[in-house]
Amino acid sequence: MTHLGIAGRELRVSYLGGPVVLAGATLKVEPHCRTALLGANGSGKTTLLRCLAGAVEPESGRVEICHETLKFSRAGLRAHRQRVQLVLQDPDDQLFSADVERDVAYGPSNLGLSDSDVRDRVDEALQLMGIEHLRRRPTHHLSYGERKRVATAGAVAMRPAVLLLDEPTAGLDPVGVDEMFGALDRLEKAQTTVLLSTHDVALALEWADSVAVVVDGVVHQGVPDDVLSDATLLGRARLKMPWASELAAELVRAGMIAPDATPHTVEEVMAALRLGVFDV
Ligand SMILES: Nc1ncnc2c1ncn2[C@@H]1O[C@H](COP(=O)(O)OP(=O)(O)O)[C@@H](O)[C@H]1O
Ligand SMILES: [Mg+2]
Structure with missing residues (x-):
């Protein structure tokens, strides 16, 4: 893994029969830069993350990884998924194996790696997420916070340079939040650049080097103290200090x-x- 930057430029997305969700949204995630994507429910955070992950193709605009434009072709997307991984908000959308070890191994196994390489990646991902003790546990017996960390471990096992986390702390208790942030610190040291979405301004102020606020389909990005001191912007984004x-x-x-x-x-x-x- 090595830190890479990712950017969405002038992204425009609307869903069939619905309003425009992103209307020229530009977001830059520099390598090593902890970036928080903020916005009200329904503002387009998940849509933006899905664009960056290559799961939604914008009507116009482009996604760049390491200054190269993502091609939404089979080969382009396959290469992209080896560098960029998205973890969905609801872990149950991502977990489908009977036990933790098999779930985390699923992605690496599909890369055609040898058994010992898959084992190494699983060990590494469990250690980075602080969940070695859950290795043999059935996924359906885990708490919500544990399931979130297992789902994240599945993405980490792909050794992405960029990890996109959709609301990683939503629904977690305070200890669960601390555990998630401990894991993010370890990931950063392991050369993974993290972009996370949240509507928790306190969390963004504490964690992020850069914040990006989605309002009316566009993104306002900058250093946290500057962007989040704009009361008008926060009001429009339905966020609170x-x-x-x-x-x-x-x-x-x-x-x-x-x-x-x-x-x-x-x-x-x-x-x-x-x-x-x-x-x-
Ligand atoms: N697959 C979809 N089909 C139609 N509308 C969608 C779909 N996904 C999201 N939307 C709509 O797009 C808007 C933005 O949603 P989303 O990106 O999930 O926002 P957020 O993550 O900030 O809550 C919402 O109005 C939502 O209802
Ligand atoms: Mg969302």
């Missing part, structure tokens, strides 16, 4: 913390308060 960020904005207005402070968590607000406006 975390309460700690809103409190921080009030504290800035009240002159209690430095005007250039941008804390987003309770710990950061407390640190900014301790620092005080006069000590900066």
